[in-house]
Amino acid sequence: MQVDEYKGYLLYGHSIEQPTGYAASGTVMRDGRVVESSGILEIFAVDEEALAAGLAWAREWVDGHA
Known part of the structure; x- marks a missing residue:
């Protein structure tokens, strides 16, 4: 898991x-x-890519709803 504020x-x-x-x-x-x-966004071959995609989705959600 990766966390960002x-x-x-x-x-x-x-x-x-x-x-x-x-x-x-x-x-x-x-x-x-x-x-x-989000639920499952996509399957990646590399762990770090999956973490980055999850954070990117979360940032996009905030940008669209906050």
Whole structure:
């Protein structure tokens, strides 16, 4: 899991190991509560790519909703 603070939100990028690679997902939190989560975004061959994709999704969500 990778964490970033962005515009007052805590963003989490997740990488979930799968038989075919790493599933990316993202979570947006504010004031200790989950605001939104992505579900599985895509499968990547590399763990770090999945983490980055999850964080990118979370930043885009904040930009579109905050």
